[in-house]
């Protein structure tokens with residue numbers, strides 16, 4: 377077992393115990409978990425979706441396969457399943473995945489879980505893992521909340537399937553102004569999320585109501601949301617939502 381798995385399993389065991397005590401109901405506690413951004417505490421003590429996902433709802437489809445990267449105990453994946461998507465949740469922590477499966481069963485939702493260490497993976501190799509366990513269906517959403525993995529981010533433009541949306545929200549170094557954790561190695565530099573995913577150039581302004589399109593050839597992305605700031609009055613996060621134009625456009 378990797379050190380990431382050990383560390384996260386230890387944290388999620390507390391969540392699992394609280395979940396069993398309250399039979400899956402939220403205990404209403406959230407907030408200043410030392411290592412986590414998000415009023416929605418990032419370790420799933422409250423079972424709802426990340427706040428960032430709610431900010432992105434207008435950009436997300438209701439059909440196809442949604443892949444949630446490092447999704448922990450399934451707050452995002454279960455919300456996407458409730459929208460009608462087939463949700464696939466990847467995480468290094470088997471304890472988190474067990475919590476997510478229990479929550480899915482309690483809610484009567486189908487959830488596909490994959491235990492995977494995403495360190496050093498590309499988006500392409502990660503989606504290959506997903507297709508091995510869930511070969512049917514088109515991948516329409518890839519989400520990544522409160523988890524910084526630069527090798528994945530840097531391959532989104534190349535490996536995101538045509539027509540799919542990539543949605544991410546990750547804390548930035550500005551978060552250290554108010555919180556000691558997450559520590560710097562888990563935080564984005566200013567503007568970095570956009571640079572990692574889309575590239576160095578600012579988006580060309582779109583024509584009419586079309587979103588700006590950045591990049592060339594099969595790496596082109598439409599930028600649907602690109603914003604950094606203090607969210608919910610608590611945490612400084614970079615939001616990015618992009619879509620790869622479908623093969624026909």
Ligand SMILES: C[S@@+](CC[C@H](N)C(=O)[O-])C[C@H]1O[C@@H](n2cnc3c(N)ncnc32)[C@H](O)[C@@H]1O
Pocket residue numbers: 380384412413418419420426445446447448449451452466467468469472492493494495520521522523
């Ligand atoms: C801060 S939590 C965020 C959970 C969820 N995305 C959310 O926003 O509620 C970070 C997650 O990343 C997972 N994680 C950490 N290192 C990982 C790795 N190398 N591979 C896969 N998942 C990892 C942890 O198990 C944990 O569930």
